[in-house]
Amino acid sequence: MKPPRFHYHDPKTVPEVVGLLKTLPNARMLAGGQSLMPMLNMRLVLPDHLIDLNRVEGLAYIRETGGALEIGAMTRQRELEFSEIVRELCPMMHEAILQVGHRQTRNRGTLGGSLCQLDPSAELVAVAAALDATVAVAGPKGKREIPFSEFPKTYMTPAIEPDELLTGVRFPLWAKNHGHAFVEFARRHGDFAIVSAAALLEEDGGGKIKRASVTLGGVAAAPVRVRELEKAIMGHVASDALFREACEVCRKIEAMQDVHAPSSYRQHLAAVLSRRALEKAHARIGGGRG
């Protein structure tokens, strides 16, 4: 299981990358390598050119700007895990990242790499959908932003052009002490989620849910924002019965089938995990411990 032949490029700046993407046919970008290298070793991809992003400057950062968290595409998952800013401002991302793979994979894996790979089971992809993130992309025609809801084009294919590079992601923040939870069902610790559920909640002064985000990962090719479920709980006081009933709608989501799980099981897990995520998120509103 050795990689096939390719030409290797290690650009140092984003314009260099864009220039290479524009001119090189059949090129793949190498970020953390935790997804691409296995595919190369198994010769499932045969690029003529490999563009290594690991020496490109300015793509690794975590900063808070105007009510959002801006994270560079080449920020290692390890940095996300140990970041105090992330833990404080976006606790759901922190909870999710602890379930992403293993220490060795997080040491190299990147945010941008995970988002561009768009594995249906990837936790960070679900987090981006849950938070209505915006993806920043650079190309020969300049920069543009893509709302995450439009980012997945088809199965494991993002809506970016072959000559474009993802440079960063913007995660709008929720109110302080919002309720958050990221729960997943995996066969073993660190495995990709068979199904994951991300829940975010805010309540008004009267204890009614005023903002809700529920996202299912692993069920379909792209994360599913369960808008019907969000609508069903908005304006109501949270309760186990409310959540249980509202989450039943998840059983109707069209679900994938593979060696790990039949679609009916994924639908079942969707209903169960979305409820558990909402219960946990609700318990954490106001700084409670879920």
Next chain:
Amino acid sequence: MAESRNITVTVNGKRHEQQVQVRLTLADFLRQQLGLTGTHLGCEHGVCGACTVLLDGNSTRSCLMLAVQAHGHEVATVEGLAPGPDALHPLQEAFRDNHGLQCGFCTPGILMTLVEFLRDNPNPTEQEVRVAISGNLCRCTGYQGIVAAALDAAKRLQTGKGPSA
């Protein structure tokens, strides 16, 4: 002719200047070009952890890196753990004393994983150890001896017996 690059890598404290083919993995570079065969290949798709080395102190699956990516970086492998031919690192001693290895094939990867872990978590619980090695597969031991060895090593390192991680 296959494309190659000149790289400079420090491995176990020693500087190497080598020419490598660009598609050569870091694992194969260590094993074949530097003759450091302690790092093993078990799956070549990033799951088993047998190939784990430290890259600038961070545990890394060397089968998922190209040698060219290590240019300018520091790599630590199992061969660099023992302070000398007549002494073992406390982690190695703990593995010996707790039957933390049987066939020894997964062992170098687990040792390097634990070097990083114990450096960052000097006083771990058993569950924390299990999570720390959950990215390393062992088919022989059932992990119990490895966990015991890791906890024993933590104690040895804390009391300062032998070199620190």
Next chain:
Amino acid sequence: MNAAVFGTRVDRLEDPQLLRGMGRFVDDIRFPGMLEAAFVRSPHGHAAIRSLDKRAALALPRVHAVLAREDLLPHLRNERLVVGLPSSSYKQDLNRPALAIGEVVYVGEPVAIVVAEDRYIAEDAAALVEVDYDPLPAVADCRAALAPGAPVVHRGAPHNLLAEFRMGYGDADAAFAKAAHVFRESLWQHRGGSHSIECRGAVASYDAIDDRLTLWSSTQMPHQAMRQLCDMLGRDENQVRVVTPDVGGGFGPKLVFYPEDVVTALAAMIVGRPVKWIEDRREHFVASTQERDQYWEVEIAVDREARILGIRGSIIHDHGAYTARGVNLPHNSAETVPLQYEVPAYSMNVKVVLTNKIPVTPVRGAGHPQGTFAMERLLDRVARELKIDRAEVRRRNLIPASKMPYTTQLKARGGMAVVLDSGDYPKCQEDALARGGWTDFPARQAAARKAGRYIGIGMANFCKGTGRGPFESVTVRIGPSGRVHVYSGAAAMGQSTRTMLAQIVAGQLGGDMGNVSVTTGDTAAIALGIGGSNSRQTVMAGSSAHVAAVKVREKALQIAGHVLEASAQDLEIDGDQVHVKGAPGMKVSLAKIARTVAGTAGYSLPGGIAPGLEATEHMVIDDMTHANGTAVVEVEVDVETGAVELRKFVVVHDCGRIVHPTIVDGQIIGGTAHGIGNALFEWMGFDENAQPVTTTFADYLLVTATEMPHIEVAHHESPSPLNPLGVKGVGECGVIPVAAAVVSAVEDALSPFGVHIAQTPIFPAQIVAMIERAHR
């Protein structure tokens, strides 16, 4: 015997090198001028080969050879690997060819070998070899393979039944006819592959001056490999040497002799340079043998007191496309069912069936887990139906210690009667139940259910013949250095063989493990050998080592007696010195003793003593000595997700006298982990075209540290009467009861839902489906 060594926790000989990363595994071996190989393998479950075009592959720079079947034929006396263990039940002889002969019958079957300067280039070239295949219908299911009109796995074969046999005794039908109760189970049992962390590998080198071929191979059976090479290549034993270096786990499939082994050897001879082939993980999934499916229909007849009157049934066993070992695996399964219980009548019909998949050969446990699972499920069923405690049903049927040795009516594969030589099964069970908290559990379970939690407890007994005969070779020699050298045909694959041999020998010869060197796995070091399988090494090699060491000890003391002018019984060996008891200053070194009997031209040896200070033993023990144990498991099932958490795991085990307690614990715990994998995680999947669908570690799940509970191990020691050390094997024992105990526990946890589990492995999705069905 020096008690300080036998039975104590000495440091392992293997550890210093392995800990430093200084082991020598087959992929660590390199020679100047060595080339590397990759195989072209069938992508089809079944196809005819119309043509093979090597030109594009050969045109690639730094490719040295592309060899297909016709290139090998001039160098092969026999083209086929004739390896099957003898059995009168074969209906067909289907032996693997070195390289495919006009037809491929499983995905992964080797078709050609590419030899190049490195593996990267070899893989480039292998992708360029153009093979024109004509796909044929592939048989993917061993039950469907038996249906009339089913496609045949091999074009020329009359049908897909490789072998059929019946194992039984007594009148089962009569027992069933008059039974108070009869219960039937239909079971699906699946086990997967070895997945040792080191895959297979071979390095071949031909020395034209010595006319000797040397093969370094990650094999569990180097002498067997040597004999196979001799047969196939038409060479004599002194012209072929097989060396097993450090092996990163074997677990069964590495005992098989493979096409890749002989083809790599031929490539080295044809190309005239050393050739290395290392199996990668993707190959291991399709090119290394594995276990797979068994379908059981089995019934138990009991009286009103739940005492067994008879068991009968049938097994359909998936054999794969060729015979790579024999029918031993399903034979073991059938033999294990009644083994440790009193079963007056038994009849099991076994069909060994071909499929278009990689051949099936034993993986750690070797068919015994399946027989155990069937029996333990039947006993659980009896308990549930008759509303008797599961442990009590077993108590009423276990063979008691008072009846040992117990001659069963079963026959081992070599024809000898299966005799349970020793062991106290009820005592083992009681101990395990006590440690597992069996009697308190119902109260805890009831309390948990009130809190909406579903916990369960399960148990399983097992018994296994270990120490498969007929012998293992050991030479013990003291050389002029005074160092003790041990050579054995035993194989080491991580289970501490060298330490075991050193402990036993050191126990007779000075007690200093540091003065003992052990060489295993080298056909040039010792002429005969069998190797590692069937949990046999401690029993067989250990016994030969002991007898040889005793002989060398006696001779050493006799010679020392001459030198020191003392009686042999007043002497003892301490380290590398022999001295008078109580007078350490009156001593002579082992070195001097060895030199004394090495001989000097023209001078007689003292006291008419025979030359040399060595002994070679092949102690023959045909009967297997039986280890046994009981596992008790506590689980919690998340009924919403189907997740199973193992909360407590107890194993009480009896492997006779223990040579090294920690090593034995390690074997049990390692085997338990494998068993947990078989119960809950490992499934080697194929689709309806016999295409493997689980081909990476992302799809095929091995347990990691976080899935393992703490395993509590306790030991009983019923010394074996069959060998001088009183030892029994342990290597496979940990696996055997696990699936049965875990499934028993999960079923117990889900008893409010009336769930009945008739398979292993069992997955969360299936558990959820079972609960939903029960609701409706």
